[in-house]
Amino acid sequence: MSASDKELKEFRAEVSAWMKENNPANPGFLLPQTFMEVGDERQLEFLREWQHKIWSAGYLGMAWPKEYGGRGVEANFQSIADQEMRRNGVPICFNVIGLGWAGPLINEMGTEEEKAKYLKGILNAEDVWCQGFSEPDHGSDLGNAQLRAVRDGDEYVLNGQKIWTTMGNFAKYMIMLARTNPEAPRKYDGLSYFLSPMLVPGIETRPIRKITGEYGFTETFFTDARIPADCIMGEEGQGWKIAMQTLQYERGAEAGAAGGQSMVRVVVDDMISELRDVQRDGEPVLKDPVVRDQLVKAIMEERAMMLGERRSHIGPLTTDYPGSLPLSNKLRATEMTRRMRQLAINLQGAEGALYVGDDEARQGGFWQRAYFNSFSATIGGGTSQVQANIVAEHILGLPK
Amino acid sequence: MSSPGNTTLRFSEEQAMLLEVAREFCRNKSPIAEVRAQLETQDGFDQALWDEMVLLGWAGIAVPEACGGSGLGIGALVPVVESMGRAMLGTPLISSALAAQLLLRAGNSEQTDRLLPAIAGGSPATVALLDNSDWGDETVTLLLDEERILHGSKKFVPDASVASVVVVSVVHQGEVALAIVQADQLNDGAICPNTLIDQTKRSANVDFSGVMVDEKNLITGPKVAVALGDTRLLGALLVAAEATGASAACLDTIVEYLKTRKQFGKLIGSYQALKHPTVDILTATDSSRSFIYHAATLLEEGVVDADAEIACRMAKAHAVETLLYAGDRAVQFHGGMGFTYECDAQLYIRRAQWSQQQFGDAQHHRKRLAALLLD
Numbered sequence: 001m002s003a004s005d006k007e008l009k010e011f012r013a014e015v016s017a018w019m020k021e022n023n024p025a026n027p028g029f030l031l032p033q034t035f036m037e038v039g040d041e042r043q044l045e046f047l048r049e050w051q052h053k054i055w056s057a058g059y060l061g062m063a064w065p066k067e068y069g070g071r072g073v074e075a076n077f078q079s080i081a082d083q084e085m086r087r088n089g090v091p092i093c094f095n096v097i098g099l100g101w102a103g104p105l106i107n108e109m110g111t112e113e114e115k116a117k118y119l120k121g122i123l124n125a126e127d128v129w130c131q132g133f134s135e136p137d138h139g140s141d142l143g144n145a146q147l148r149a150v151r152d153g154d155e156y157v158l159n160g161q162k163i164w165t166t167m168g169n170f171a172k173y174m175i176m177l178a179r180t181n182p183e184a185p186r187k188y189d190g191l192s193y194f195l196s197p198m199l200v201p202g203i204e205t206r207p208i209r210k211i212t213g214e215y216g217f218t219e220t221f222f223t224d225a226r227i228p229a230d231c232i233m234g235e236e237g238q239g240w241k242i243a244m245q246t247l248q249y250e251r252g253a254e255a256g257a258a259g260g261q262s263m264v265r266v267v268v269d270d271m272i273s274e275l276r277d278v279q280r281d282g283e284p285v286l287k288d289p290v291v292r293d294q295l296v297k298a299i300m301e302e303r304a305m306m307l308g309e310r311r312s313h314i315g316p317l318t319t320d321y322p323g324s325l326p327l328s329n330k331l332r333a334t335e336m337t338r339r340m341r342q343l344a345i346n347l348q349g350a351e352g353a354l355y356v357g358d359d360e361a362r363q364g365g366f367w368q369r370a371y372f373n374s375f376s377a378t379i380g381g382g383t384s385q386v387q388a389n390i391v392a393e394h395i396l397g398l399p400k
Numbered sequence: 401m402s403s404p405g406n407t408t409l410r411f412s413e414e415q416a417m418l419l420e421v422a423r424e425f426c427r428n429k430s431p432i433a434e435v436r437a438q439l440e441t442q443d444g445f446d447q448a449l450w451d452e453m454v455l456l457g458w459a460g461i462a463v464p465e466a467c468g469g470s471g472l473g474i475g476a477l478v479p480v481v482e483s484m485g486r487a488m489l490g491t492p493l494i495s496s497a498l499a500a501q502l503l504l505r506a507g508n509s510e511q512t513d514r515l516l517p518a519i520a521g522g523s524p525a526t527v528a529l530l531d532n533s534d535w536g537d538e539t540v541t542l543l544l545d546e547e548r549i550l551h552g553s554k555k556f557v558p559d560a561s562v563a564s565v566v567v568v569s570v571v572h573q574g575e576v577a578l579a580i581v582q583a584d585q586l587n588d589g590a591i592c593p594n595t596l597i598d599q600t601k602r603s604a605n606v607d608f609s610g611v612m613v614d615e616k617n618l619i620t621g622p623k624v625a626v627a628l629g630d631t632r633l634l635g636a637l638l639v640a641a642e643a644t645g646a647s648a649a650c651l652d653t654i655v656e657y658l659k660t661r662k663q664f665g666k667l668i669g670s671y672q673a674l675k676h677p678t679v680d681i682l683t684a685t686d687s688s689r690s691f692i693y694h695a696a697t698l699l700e701e702g703v704v705d706a707d708a709e710i711a712c713r714m715a716k717a718h719a720v721e722t723l724l725y726a727g728d729r730a731v732q733f734h735g736g737m738g739f740t741y742e743c744d745a746q747l748y749i750r751r752a753q754w755s756q757q758q759f760g761d762a763q764h765h766r767k768r769l770a771a772l773l774l775d
Contacts, residue, residue, distance in 0.1 A: 272774065286774055286775075289767070292766075292767070292770035292774060293763065293766050293767070293770070295770070295773075295774060296717075296766040296769045296770050296773060296774070297766065299405070299769075299773055300714050300717065300718060300766075300769075301687075303405055303407065303691075303714060304686075304687035304690055304691060304718065306407040307407055307409055307687070307690035307691065307694045308686055308687060308690045310407060310408075310409035310690070310694075311409055311689065311690045311693065314409070314410075314411045314693075315416075316411060316415075316416035316419060316420070317411050317419075317689065317693055320648055320685075320689075321682060324682055324683070324686055325686060328679070328682070328683050328686070331679075331683070332683055385672070385676070388672075388675065388676045388679045389672065389675065391679045391682065391683075392669075392675040392676070392678060392679050395682065396655050396678060396679070396682060397655070397659065398655065398658055398659060398669035398670070398675055398678065399659065399666075399667040399669050399670040400670060
């Protein structure tokens with residue numbers, strides 16, 4: 001039986017009050033805007049504690065089964081909780097790879113043992129998850145992954161390298177794509193999918209210093225690392241299929257995520273408010289006709305995305321190229337974010353040349369840093385160019 | 401945290417049914433060969449086809465039931481017009497709908513009772529709003545003098561040659577007013593058709609000089625200016641809906657060609673230089689569709705409030721720029737074929753230029769959105 005409007009409304013009031021009451025005070029250091037920006041132990045521990053608190057209050061994993069740490073209620077409740085987290089501007093729920101990708105996958109196709117072992121630790125933030133898909137020579141060409149996994153008795157032996165492992169240095173588990181059969185006629189058929197432990201001999205991580213000067217990702221090296229054979233998900237050779245399923249979660253095209261906000265939402269209006277006192281040609285920048293045109297375009301782009309989300313749930317209005325809205329969402333949202341942040345720097349005037357660390361930088365250099373970080377989304381999880389190929393081929397039916 | 405603005409979007413079962421019927425009808429009755437057959441005719445549409453559309457109730461879809469229409473409102477007009485745009489089907493539907501809206505919003509009950517049933521019954525009507533070539537200049541110069549005689553002309557009056565009734569913005573006793581002019585009141589040669597870039601459309605410069613407007617065909621008072629403003633916004637929305645349909649059809653044309661044409665031994669659709677811009681057209685058309693149905697949702701009650709104004713302007717600004725891009729790329733991607741009159745890409749690139757100019761171009765609307773959103 002579905003919840004009544006009244007129940008949902010009461011729930012919204014309850015969460016909203018809780019978020020206001022419990023929204024942590026400024027810790028005195030820059031908090032990550034996204035889960036890809038967790039650069040040091042201080043930030044990690046702060047966010048771990050925060051996520052644990054939200055989960056303890058019952059506002060995370062609400063639609064996941066009770067026996068695995070969820071609340072077993074309908075997904076509407078989680079949507080409301082997420083909206084209230086955004087609305088109240090609380091910090092992110094950082095364990096995104098667990099909450100949004102690995103968790104839904106395990107919920108959907110994992111065994112009872114896997115569910116019992118992993119799901120609760122994802123929710124309560126005890127177990128940080130990372131993802132091992134990209135490799136140094138195969139960033140966008142995921143199907144060509146070369147990390148070797150060789151079966152040896154009750155174990156697999158891993159050799160190779162992954163890169164762009166978000167929170168690799170903090171993670172206890174990794175969802176991993178590895179090659180179990182290099183001889184397979186199709187490259188995709190040689191891949192298998194693992195829920196791999198990270199804290200075993202032979203797995204080493206090296207933090208990558210990002211374009212921003214900060215950390216958040218690692219290179220991950222596997223040297224004769226041995227993991228239990230039952231870490232494999234499904235069977236050997238099913239890796240590609242499961243990876244594609246994971247990407248559906250990652251791109252937001254599939255339901256099932258535990259919830260929590262993975263990034264602090266910034267809307268064009270936030271940028272506009274910040275620009276009110278900036279001068280251009282001796283006048284407020286917001287009076288400049290060219291700037292005004294640019295800002296209206298940015299607002300419209302943002303509005304169109306939100307309306308698209310609404311329309312994607314209305315069957316009769318999605319009969320043209322079905323699936324185009326959800327499948328193009330990652331491409332559009334990340335590119336929009338990147339452009340918006342670049343615009344925000346442009347419009348700062350001379351101060352646009354300042355960076356994090358300069359006392360006079362606007363909002364501590366927030367937009368400069370955010371612009372650089374936005375590339376992690378236009379590149380990670382399939383570059384925008386690959387995304388465009390996917391939309392062209394899967395939605396428009398254009399040839400490879 | 402700032403508000404992202406109004407993002408309401410609903411679509412009723414009734415609208416869904418209408419969309420399906422309209423799309424099917426337009427697909428069957430207005431294939432490209434039929435569109436081409438009308439390019440050089442005087443009226444630009446097939447009377448028999450118009451009669452069928454009238455029988456379906458489309459001419460009166462947003463006319464109240466009491467005036468012989470079906471009273472479904474603007475929300476029902478949008479899916480019909482989008483479908484017509486997709487099939488590049490002309491006809492005086494948009495002109496008639498706007499004339500009806502203008503009368504509904506400004507006229508008295510005698511006037512609506514007298515005039516709307518004929519419009520709903522398929523007798524075409526239109527609006528004459530432009531005194532010069534600038535949609536941004538709302539000054540009305542066409543004079544209705546003290547003897548109620550008109551002096552002057554209007555530009556770009558859509559479907560003027562077939563309209564039985566023209567609702568004309570005039571200045572009377574120093575105030576903006578509306579004159580209802582019957583076609584048979586116009587002098588010989590008063591209608592001077594434009595040679596339009598879009599051959600599926602018809603419009604004309606109309607000289608109203610000497611026409612006498614009797615009391616019952618004059619609308620004055622404060623409602624007039626508001627009704628004119630609303631009608632321009634509704635016009636912008638309907639053109640946006642039509643442009644959205646045209647973009648979708650243009651995209652289909654591009655995709656079809658990219659899937660069949662080979663160069664250097666490969667289907668040209670496999671080249672990213674063509675593939676990626678085509679995806680841009682898809683996503684932009686997606687947004688056009690979201691915008692027009694968002695605006696339609698906000699106009700369910702017929703009232704053009706501030707949010708509805710924003711929605712109409714966004715729809716127009718976005719949908720026409722999308723069609724401009726789609727039409728432009730359609731020509732380019734068809735290569736040498738695209739440069740020919742025979743290639744259907746020309747229909748879309750021409751429609752794009754027309755749509756861009758109706759009721760203000762994209763910049764016109766963004767300029768006004770800036771005032772609504774930034775100040």
